[in-house]
Amino acid sequence: MTELISNVLQQLSGSYNNILNNNLNDNLTTLTIFEALLAVLAVITGFFGMNIPLPMTEDPNAWIYVSLCSFILWLILAKVMRWIVKKR
Numbered sequence: 001m002t003e004l005i006s007n008v009l010q011q012l013s014g015s016y017n018n019i020l021n022n023n024l025n026d027n028l029t030t031l032t033i034f035e036a037l038l039a040v041l042a043v044i045t046g047f048f049g050m051n052i053p054l055p056m057t058e059d060p061n062a063w064i065y066v067s068l069c070s071f072i073l074w075l076i077l078a079k080v081m082r083w084i085v086k087k088r
Contacts (some may be wrong), residue, residue, distance in 0.1 A: 033081045037074055044070050 056062035
């Protein structure tokens with residue numbers, strides 16, 4: 001009887017560990033996607049922190065164009081990554 005209860009407890013513990021591991025994997029997937037999306041914006045803004053000649057530096061509305069292009073690129077990447085995660 002105690003052996004049977006011990007086996008049931010081990011299986012229950014294993015099931016609980018599997019559920020926790022799956023939740024952790026889902027959280028890490030979400031964080032990885034979020035980090036990858038933020039990295040794109042960091043690379044784009046990093047170019048404008050360099051002391052080199054860049055296109056549209058004389059245009060007063062250049063920051064609006066760059067922001068819009070970055071936002072559109074970010075949305076496209078978010079859709080692609082969401083599609084990849086749901087495909088799994």
